[in-house]
Amino acid sequence: MATSKTVLILSVLVMALTGCKVTTTDSRHYHPDSDSFISGLFYDARDTGRHYPITSWALNSDTEACRNETLYFETNSGRVRVYGSPAYSETSFRAAASELERRVDGVLGRFQLRWSDFVEDRSAAAPYPRKVIGCLSPKVSRSEFVSASMAAVAFNPYYGQWPYETGQIVTHELAHFVQENLSRYDASYSLLPYWFAEGQAVVVAGEPVAPVYQHYDYDPLWDVTPHDAADIPYRFEHYGLAYRYLEKANGTLAMTVLLEMVQILDWDGGFLGEVSTGESRAFVEAFNSAGLVDHRNNSLTFQRFRSEYHDLLNSSY
Template sequence: MATWKGVLITGLLAVTLAGCKVTTTGGHFDSGGDPFISGLFYDARDTGRHYPTDSWAQTTNTQACQDDPLYFETSSGRVRVYGSPAYSETSFRAAASELERRIDGVLSRFQLRWADFVEDRTAAVSYPRQVIGCLSPNVPQGEFVSASLAAVAFNPYYGQWPFETGQIVSHELTHFVQENLSRYDASDSLLPLWFAEGQATVVAGEPVAPAYQHYDYEPLWDVTPLDAGSAPYRFEHYGLAYRYLERANGALAMTVLLEMVQLLDWDGGFYGEISTGESRAFVEAFNSAGLVDHRNNHLSFQRFRADYHDLLNGSY
């Protein structure tokens, strides 16, 4: 599959060439009695497999484990969670189990298998064959989980995990996957906020605004977290904008779009932003991906942004 997608990306180019949502209840997570994924504890001072230190691929939350040598690795070898020995073994095992159990479901929404993701993921990040986790004291209880290009950070106190643990982890794993598919070594995300959060909302199965309510918000104006307002329902509208694209074009087309962004970041020449704030790499990839609207007419980024409400108005 990955090889076929690479050919598709090359063909398309030849023709035309992360604010994060948190919703938790006051209750706490119940694993339902399911056992944790099996694995073993290791010390990086013995194995040499230290936590990633590339600052460009980290956030404040995920940087917290850079000096922690202790890690738990699942038996599959796909997931490794670092943290301080001051945290309970349960917290290590629980975080690793959530990542191991959720990653395949998230990847399936991108029309990818694990082997495809490993092949398509940026090679510039440490440990491309693993999902790296971090028990981070920098993650506030209300936020619970936070993803960067290099790792997924968890609040380190398992007893404080909310009921919506699975949904929140899936949302953050979506950010982890999309950043690894869309960036090569750019210092910041190349995806507009509405796209990144909209895709994560849809993949995680969170609420999406009804199409007939599209006039209630302008999701495409939220290019960065600084552009976003405080309306709690804005994430539902990010999901609505993204879902429109996915329904018209299919999930695989959205994955190819991300991979084209990464290719442009790797190839260079598409730096900076356009006048409305979106990265040139994202806009060029969008316009090169052959996307269509709900009537199967060609859809450029400029048309999608300018005619968003007319398009949504005619889609139901």
């Protein structure tokens, strides 16, 4: 499964040693000129045989809504395909496809990847590994607007209700889409701690990150799953702070390699389950094998990062 590129990077590192956040209540809406939408054509899966993904391990409750839909819009590049009910407007299909097509390259760039790299490194077990699949889903609320899974990105289907912050929200959710495709092979759930997944998406989307001197205000690394998180909106700024610390000390490419290593361990199958603190064994093993360092260039294990988080942040400014 692993590509030659990933194997090479992994080998070098080993030898060297190696739900979603954004919501909106803004009353303003997003209405770009429909003439600027990406070109493409409508098709019916009953004619083409290209049906929407149905594997439950790669979908979430929002993206499952398109399982029985056969109508889809595909951009001329062939990279993006959006499924949905014929009851939704043509504009909604085109707008969703245009958002995905226009933003995916910028998101991949933040992961130090080109489209060809992503296709190569993405799990072959994912449905349509050479596509970004979209879904116009009635399960996605107006306040949430977009929701990403490994197989697809779901949009609220009513274009007239799309929020002013559409671009930033789509970027955040595409970051989750890329994360899941780089870090999972066929695991039935995300292998990334909640704080890491959200923190990386916050940084990729250019959302606010907590100032370093405020690190004592929250303990982000305790939020292994969404159920662990306190009902405090500013926690996402602290997820971003925790992730940015790692990226700043190690570089963006190292974070992407970390995701790829998690996928390799998932494919290997020898690192199932969780460690005592709740994180997946695959993530912890990958973190400890990635040769990561702190801001002083000292070796950084996951256990040390978790136990010394505030001391590390306190001495980094």
